[in-house]
Amino acid sequence: MSAGDAGRPVISVRGLRTQFGATVIHDGLDLDIFAGEVVGIVGGSGTGKSVLLRTIIGLNRPRAGTIAVFGQQLDELAAAERQMVERRWGVLFQDGALFSSLTVAQNVMLPMREHLDLSEGLMDELAAMKISMVGLQPDACNKYPSELSGGMRKRAGLARALALDPDIVFLDEPTAGLDPIGAAAFDNLILELQRNLGLTVFMVTHDLDSLNAICDRIAVLAEKRVIVTGDMAQMLEHSHPWIRDYFHGPRARARAAELEPKQPDPKQEDS
């Protein structure tokens, strides 16, 4: 991400309306995501977080509204230009969505093989490095997705999402199904990559720890649109009943009680 992009939204959604048959999922949804920030999308189950992600990356056609990524409206681009945009993002689907007939290493190498002109040896090394980076053991490289656990599949999915060193990564519940240590390491990895590479992260999550630890901004999806965006402190103060329940519920309180004595707001210290 070059410096010129800062301050301009990399993803800009305006007046989005999506529906399946007669069921309206989003109506008049606006959302801006700026370069280099980590945005957490929260919302109840079935409020359309995954659908929003799929719509932004062009897998669902919106009924109305515009979606611009890197300042370009995807549905107006020619196929080749569109592919150039698609190469600049990586996607981790909710259930990994690895190709079942390829090994983990081949899954990670596939986008490199298709889009770039690197030597076989280098691709091999890069794949092994990415796989290690997401916290998988080297012996996972030659395994097929069906031989992995759910959490391992998630990690492998992230490795594939990072294969082309994208500018934006879309993550659908990356820490769901990971053990707490693994989830923390995952958060840490994303945070570090975000810092070192200037990655923009669009993350759907239910994980209060992730929200706390790495999200610069939180967007709350309810009532078919993004009702509010802001940082953790703003969420804690917000009066909307769902937001209050979410951030002040029993789980949130337990977290807060743990964090309070040592450091009131870990986010503040990081930045």
Place this chain on the structure above:
Amino acid sequence: MATLEWSEQADRVEVRATGDWVIARLAPLEAQLRRLLDVGGGDLHFDLGDLGRLDTAGAWLIHRTLKALEKSGRQVRLQNATEDQAALIARVAANDKPHPAEPEGGNAFLHVVAEIGETVLDAWRETRDLLGFFGLTVATLGRAVRQPARVRLTSLVYHLEQVGLNAVPIVALISFLIGIVLAYQGATQLRQFGAEIFTVELVAISVLREIGILLTAIIVAGRSGSAFTAQIGSMKLHEEVDAMRALALDPMEMLVLPRILALIIALPMLGFISAMMGLAGGAVMCWVSLDISPGLYIERLYEGVTLSHFLVGIVKAPFFALMIGLIGCFEGLKVESSAESVGRLTTKSVVESVFMVIVVDAFFSIYFAVLGL
């Protein structure tokens, strides 16, 4: 553009990286970096001062080069790296864990022999498993006969529509055309002996005894056998079959029985339609090219063809149906965890069931010949 320049000084080599070292631009760098390994001796200073963007792939390339240089016993220093760049290179270096190589193939001759052995063993295991599956199906059927409530009626009706009703147009059309072809060929050959009139018997007997039902079975194997394998296979892929077992539901009862029963009911009916359409096709051709009017055609049918011809054909239908259904469901349940195996097993199911249908048909022919039917 990502580039690399170096200059050899008296006691060291100065290397400067410029441009954006990002994955899309790395291809030319790789070769250059390899040449760098052979340049000069002594220390090496790797200067990142003019570097634009750096991503993990670029960082890896730097790390890899430095590692190779150090391994050849040279002092390497990284200069003017920003904090982020240094952090990135450090992270990449921490993840330098080459994955274990795939095990070697070994002796090629042994490999071929082993492959042949595997294939033979596989064929044997497959036959055994299929027989086991047949037994299981019969047992499930037996239970269903004693407790008819166990038959999933909705599912049965649905599959009857899919494999029976929806197959009628294609079966009818193909049979009609085959009737025409048979009549035409028969007429041309028999005309040489002045025996055109026997074309009617030729068409009727071959359609009723063999071709009608065989053709139907082959169409159904291609249409429904493959569908069974693909449906059950993708359910298996998404752990739906496991979920059924975990809910104490019997996949044999829920998935296999309705499909096989539907086939056993539908195939004789389709066979009947096929026979009638074949005869109709023959009638049309006889009328057009031999001037045998439909009335005369039917008269000759009454004279030359007995009910036993039709029964000999139609009695085979349930057996063909059983074969197609068994193999379709069996291969579907064998799907393991990859989308590719669904495709492979679907192909296999069609090939196997067509083969088995023909084998069973051959046995019936011998049997009827012995019985003198």
